[in-house]
Amino acid sequence: KEFVEYKNELLHKNVSECPEIPPDLGPLDIRLLYNTNLLTILSQNPNLRPGGRSRPQYCRALQKIAIIIPFRNRESHLRTWLYYMHPFLQQQQADYGVYVVEQIEDTMFNRGKLMNVGYSIASKDYDYSCFIFSDVDIIPMDGRNLYRCSKNPRHMANSVDKFNFKLPYNDIFGGIVAFTKEHFKKLNGFSNVFWGWGGEDDELFQRVVAVGLKVDRPDQTIARSKMISHKRDSGNESTGKSFALISKAHKRLHKDGLSSLNYIISITSHKLYTKVTVDIGNGE
Ligand code: UDH
Numbered sequence: 001k002e003f004v005e006y007k008n009e010l011l012h013k014n015v016s017e018c019p020e021i022p023p024d025l026g027p028l029d030i031r032l033l034y035n036t037n038l039l040t041i042l043s044q045n046p047n048l049r050p051g052g053r054s055r056p057q058y059c060r061a062l063q064k065i066a067i068i069i070p071f072r073n074r075e076s077h078l079r080t081w082l083y084y085m086h087p088f089l090q091q092q093q094a095d096y097g098v099y100v101v102e103q104i105e106d107t108m109f110n111r112g113k114l115m116n117v118g119y120s121i122a123s124k125d126y127d128y129s130c131f132i133f134s135d136v137d138i139i140p141m142d143g144r145n146l147y148r149c150s151k152n153p154r155h156m157a158n159s160v161d162k163f164n165f166k167l168p169y170n171d172i173f174g175g176i177v178a179f180t181k182e183h184f185k186k187l188n189g190f191s192n193v194f195w196g197w198g199g200e201d202d203e204l205f206q207r208v209v210a211v212g213l214k215v216d217r218p219d220q221t222i223a224r225s226k227m228i229s230h231k232r233d234s235g236n237e238s239t240g241k242s243f244a245l246i247s248k249a250h251k252r253l254h255k256d257g258l259s260s261l262n263y264i265i266s267i268t269s270h271k272l273y274t275k276v277t278v279d280i281g282n283g284e
């Protein structure tokens, strides 16, 4: 088996590069089906490899992409995401893996820290060059919305139905963001200290600016996405501390983030994704 894998690897190195813009992409009919089950999704994606990995068969992708999803108690959203996104990413000829990072204990949710854990685990798994940090409840409506990294950090949730396909404020950086490995390391990842809802994405924006980078956004017509509507999760209330934290963002940049990450994990390779189960503490 190892020999076959080795041979495949060698053969894959010799195939030509994939085109920058994959063929046959266009608008998609997204109806947000909630009743899909994992077996159906699996049967519709026969070429997936364990851990929710795939790469194009007949060309070599220009980027290796890890998709990191922060997660707790959103099983049906995850199924919907997997149902739409595996075919979407394969149609885009992506070399990718999906990492679902689940906070197990019922302390306050910490989206930023889960993203950092996902980055750190995915980096050890494969030579990813691009990291896309995505909420579990946003589904793109057009195949031309390329899930890729660009020259600058990229805010990809800039055209969501919930906000009438507009930006609710100029510097919004929530929902889905894409970073090259180099850039994510340069800004020391997300802050780990935002427990509960709100602000960790705004702080990330401050970090981008502080290290001298700019934010790109895709064309708003092509980036149109649907968000699954839901109630506010318990355990993810706003603590009211975010604005005070953000006002000191630059002070914490180098000491709070990838450089100060501590956690306890277990990793399970599911057929449709890699599940990273993590105990990230409770902020004390
Ligand atoms: N998440 C979970 N579980 C939780 C909380 C958050 O999986 O308990 C993840 C999930 O990937 C979600 C993301 O973190 O998409 C962001 O969660 P959020 O609650 O900050 O963001 P969202 O915009 O909801 O989805 C905000 C509250 C909406 C209240 C709307 C009332 N109509």
Ligand code: NGS
Binding pocket: 174, 175, 197, 198, 199, 200, 201, 202, 242, 243
């Ligand atoms: C801001 C939050 C962001 C959040 C954005 C949109 O107020 O984290 O609203 O939220 N900033 C702070 O709380 C400091 S949304 O309407 O999508 O739930 O992303």
